[in-house]
Amino acid sequence: xxxxxxxEQFRQGVFGDPYLVWHDGPDFAExxxxxxxxxxxxxxxxxxxxxxxxxxSAQSIAVLASDSHPPTDLLDELIARxxxxxxxxxxxxxxxxxxxxxxQSMARYVVSVLSxxxxxxxxxxxxxxxxxxxxxxxxxxxxxxxxxxDNNLVRYHSSDTLxxxxxxEPDASKYPEVLAGIHSDASTDxxxxxxDYLRAAAxxxxxxxx
Numbered sequence: 001x002x003x004x005x006x007x008e009q010f011r012q013g014v015f016g017d018p019y020l021v022w023h024d025g026p027d028f029a030e031x032x033x034x035x036x037x038x039x040x041x042x043x044x045x046x047x048x049x050x051x052x053x054x055x056x057s058a059q060s061i062a063v064l065a066s067d068s069h070p071p072t073d074l075l076d077e078l079i080a081r082x083x084x085x086x087x088x089x090x091x092x093x094x095x096x097x098x099x100x101x102x103x104q105s106m107a108r109y110v111v112s113v114l115s116x117x118x119x120x121x122x123x124x125x126x127x128x129x130x131x132x133x134x135x136x137x138x139x140x141x142x143x144x145x146x147x148x149x150d151n152n153l154v155r156y157h158s159s160d161t162l163x164x165x166x167x168x169e170p171d172a173s174k175y176p177e178v179l180a181g182i183h184s185d186a187s188t189d190x191x192x193x194x195x196d197y198l199r200a201a202a203x204x205x206x207x208x209x210x
Contacts, residue, residue, distance in 0.1 A: 003041045007048035011056060026056060028063045035064055035071075043071060050077055053085070058092035065099035075100050082109055087122035091129050098132065107133040111142045114158075120151040127157040135165040140202045147182060147195035155182040155191070159198060166201035 014030045015021045035042045049057025058078065064071050078097050085093050094109035107130060114126035127146055130139050143165075146158035156172055159182055164170035172178045180186065181194025 003044055005045060007045055007052055007054065007057070010045040011049070011054070015056065021056070026059065028060065031060055031063065032067065035067060039069065039071075043074065046071070046074065047077060050074075050081060053089045055088045055092040058089065058096045062092070062096040062099040065096070070100060072100055085109075087113060087118055088125045091122065091125050095129055095132060104134055104136075107136070107139055111139060114142050114146055120149075120154055123149065123151070123154045124157050127154060127161055131161045131164050131170065135202055135206050137203065137206065140165060140199055140206070143202075144195040144199035147198060148188070148191040152182070152184050159194070162198040162202045166198070166205055168201075 011018070014034065015026050031042070046057050046060055049060070061071055061074055061078065075097065078093050078100075082090065082093050082097070091110050091113050094106040097103060098106040110126045110129045110133070114123050114130070123146065127143060130143060133139060140162065143158045143162050147155050147162070149155050149158065159172040159178055160170040163172065163175070163178070168175070172182060178194055178198070181190045181197075186194075
């Protein structure tokens with residue numbers, strides 16, 4: 001049965017102004033309240049968001065995965081969209097599947113976004129998302145390459161995730177040498193040197209490497 005409400009109307013009512021959602025991050029309290037009140041209606045509307053390639057719909061599913069009644073019946077819908085998805089939508093789909101299944105292999109979809117040309121915001125989202133996964137040689141190598149990215153925020157968040165993998169506080173601003181190596185004024189050689197350092201530190205925490 002149709003709710004008679006579009007995804008756009010639902011998004012506005014639950015999350016508010018799209019710019020503020022982008023700027024400040026979404027507040028999921030209203031989503032959770034509605035999910036607990038009427039799961040069937042919210043499921044239909046989230047599916048509409050997936051049909052519209054909306055990252056926030058997949059992110060909402062990931063949040064609801066921790067509910068006592070997670071939306072596991074949407075798992076096949078998420079997986080079916082992964083192969084043809086792109087950019088931040090692919091990142092959010094992979095995170096939603098991971099939240100529902102704990103399948104570490106979902107990291108490969110996030111790596112693909114980080115490693116391919118596209119919107120810098122999508123690469124930044126991918127760099128941050130990889131922190132949710134256990135470090136592997138593949139994820140570490142992708143993040144190390146991104147430390148030399150043209151965009152400052154991609155470099156910064158890739159460095160933060162590598163620091164987390166290495167067991168350090170995930171904040172490049174706390175480490176002057178790292179920060180200098182990813183600064184806008186840093187040379188290509190400096191960025192590569194910083195990437196190599198962070199890669200080695202992260203790899204040291206991965207079992208059976210070397």
